[in-house]
Amino acid sequence: MKVSYHGHSVVKIQTNGKTIIIDPFITGNSLTDLTIDEVKPDVIILTHGHGDHVGDTVELAKRNNALVIANADLCAFLSFQGVKTHAMHIGGAYQFEFGKVKLTQAFHGSGYVIAGSQEIIYCGMPAGILFMNEGKTIYHAGDTGLFSDMKLIGERHPIDLAFLPIGDNFTMGPEDAAYAAKLLAAKTVVPIHYNTFPPIKQDPNTFLEMLDDKNGKILQPGESIEI
Numbered sequence: 001m002k003v004s005y006h007g008h009s010v011v012k013i014q015t016n017g018k019t020i021i022i023d024p025f026i027t028g029n030s031l032t033d034l035t036i037d038e039v040k041p042d043v044i045i046l047t048h049g050h051g052d053h054v055g056d057t058v059e060l061a062k063r064n065n066a067l068v069i070a071n072a073d074l075c076a077f078l079s080f081q082g083v084k085t086h087a088m089h090i091g092g093a094y095q096f097e098f099g100k101v102k103l104t105q106a107f108h109g110s111g112y113v114i115a116g117s118q119e120i121i122y123c124g125m126p127a128g129i130l131f132m133n134e135g136k137t138i139y140h141a142g143d144t145g146l147f148s149d150m151k152l153i154g155e156r157h158p159i160d161l162a163f164l165p166i167g168d169n170f171t172m173g174p175e176d177a178a179y180a181a182k183l184l185a186a187k188t189v190v191p192i193h194y195n196t197f198p199p200i201k202q203d204p205n206t207f208l209e210m211l212d213d214k215n216g217k218i219l220q221p222g223e224s225i226e227i
C-alpha cells in the first residue's frame with residue numbers, strides 16, 4: 001500500500017488500484033499540495049464533521065462518484081446533499097472490496113458549521129479510523145485528546161502506521177501524542193494536524209524526539225510511505 005500525507009489531516013491510501021482519501025480538506029488548506037481537480041478518490045473516509053476534515057467531500061464525491069464512509073449522523077447530513085454514503089459507527093468494522101474499515105473512538109466535537117448562517121449541524125460522534133488491507137493496518141486518530149484505550153486499539157489491531165495529531169489546542173499536543181504512540185505501539189508514527197493555523201503551530205521534530213522508540217517520521221505534503 002502506498003500511503004501519502006497532504007497537509008493538515010489529509011491522508012491518501014492507494015491499494016489494489018483504488019484511491020482512498022481521509023479527511024479531504026483541500027480548499028483553504030494552505031499546507032496541502034493537492035487540488036480538487038487532480039484528486040480522484042474512489043472512496044472518502046471522514047473522521048468527524050468539522051470543516052477542516054469534511055473539507056471538499058461533497059464536491060469530490062459528486063465529481064468522482066466516490067463512496068463516503070463516516071459515522072451514521074455525518075453520513076445522513078452528506079446524503080441530503082446528494083452524496084453516496086456508507087454509514088458506520090464506533091466499534092463497528094466492515095469489509096469493503098477495497099479493504100476493511102473500523103471506526104474507533106475519539107474525544108472531540110463533530111458539529112458542521114454552515115458558513116455565514118449561524119447554524120451548526122449535529123454530525124454524530126468524532127471517530128478515529130482503522131484501515132486494513134494487504135495484511136497491513138493503518139490508524140488515523142482523527143482529532144482527539146489522549147485516552148488510555150489507545151492501548152486497547154493497538155492490542156486488538158497491531159498497527160503498522162499511525163497518523164497522530166500533534167497540534168495541541170484542539171487535539172493532543174506533542175507530549176500527549178508521544179504518550180499515545182507508546183500506548184498504540186505502532187511500528188511507525190507520523191505527526192498530523194499541525195501548522196495549518198496559528199493555534200496549532202508546532203515543530204514536528206520536537207514530537208519525534210519525544211518518542212521512546214524513535215519510530216516517528218515526518219512526511220512533507222506530497223510525501224509517501226510504502227507499507
Ligand code: NI
Binds near residue numbers: 143
Ligand atoms: Ni475537529
Ligand code: MN
Binds near residue numbers: 050143170
Ligand atoms: Mn481539526
